[in-house]
Amino acid sequence: MNMGNVTHENQEITRRFESCLIERASLKFLSVSVFMGDFMPILFILTLIAQIFCAVHVVRTGREKYWIGLIIMVPGIGCLVYFLTQILPELGQSRTATKALDGAVKILDPNREFREAKNELEKVESVQNRIRLIDAAMALENFDVAEHQLSIAMQGYYEHDPHMLMRLAEIKLKQNEPSYTIGLLDRLQKHNKDFHSQAGHLLYATAHEKAGNIDTALDAYESLTAYATGEEARIRYGLLLQHTGHINEAKTVFLETLRRIKHGNKFYRKSEREWGNIARDQLNKTTS
Numbered sequence: 518m519n520m521g522n523v524t525h526e527n528q529e530i531t532r533r534f535e536s537c538l539i540e541r542a543s544l545k546f547l548s549v550s551v552f553m554g555d556f557m558p559i560l561f562i563l564t565l566i567a568q569i570f571c572a573v574h575v576v577r578t579g580r581e582k583y584w585i586g587l588i589i590m591v592p593g594i595g596c597l598v599y600f601l602t603q604i605l606p607e608l609g610q611s612r613t614a615t616k617a618l619d620g621a622v623k624i625l626d627p628n629r630e631f632r633e634a635k636n637e638l639e640k641v642e643s644v645q646n647r648i649r650l651i652d653a654a655m656a657l658e659n660f661d662v663a664e665h666q667l668s669i670a671m672q673g674y675y676e677h678d679p680h681m682l683m684r685l686a687e688i689k690l691k692q693n694e695p696s697y698t699i700g701l702l703d704r705l706q707k708h709n710k711d712f713h714s715q716a717g718h719l720l721y722a723t724a725h726e727k728a729g730n731i732d733t734a735l736d737a738y739e740s741l742t743a744y745a746t747g748e749e750a751r752i753r754y755g756l757l758l759q760h761t762g763h764i765n766e767a768k769t770v771f772l773e774t775l776r777r778i779k780h781g782n783k784f785y786r787k788s789e790r791e792w793g794n795i796a797r798d799q800l801n802k803t804t805s
Contacts, residue, residue: 567596677708695727748792771796
């Protein structure tokens, strides 16, 4: 098949369809004008735009041409049916749409994942299902449930599992038990010498800060900023420097955060916006 001919045919179909819509719009405009004077209904304009959009989508995606007939003959319903059956499923497969849908579900039904995870664990008591329930409980800040499930999971083979210990350390830090957190992280390192984690390093630094071990926390934050992919560690380091009277050093850290965000890609600028705002606020305070 000659692809050039196919493309030309598609372009010709689109051109004829648009001409048909324009002619149809003119007739409808005249009929509307008889009853409504010079007022053009907004609904009519939106319908026309929807028809053009759907028809062009039909041609460009190579769908069956009967869709064009449905879109022309039954404008509102035809466009709606086409959107629901042809366009919406495509959107559902995209990463952005999936994230948006997941976000909407969490807002409308925040306990859904917890319920589903609990049901799955009741059906099959596997480690994976228990971890899913632990994570769902932690997301809801239901730390008592999460800790209880961890105590069951961390037996035998998983007694010193680094990922289990990381979850428990995070829970203890959230429960304002920094010394307990430090002990768990030390235990993690003792039994998993080759395990490295940026999140674990950040937990370690934060726990020492909350426990009042300022020098250890500063050292941990400083070493973390050398390889951390986000800006949280750098901001926490800057805030602690500022709190301990190292104003100029803190200012340098905040300026570096803003520089990194400015030169980052679109995703990085969006994901680190919160930390950038903190850096900017702290710089404004020091200059005011």
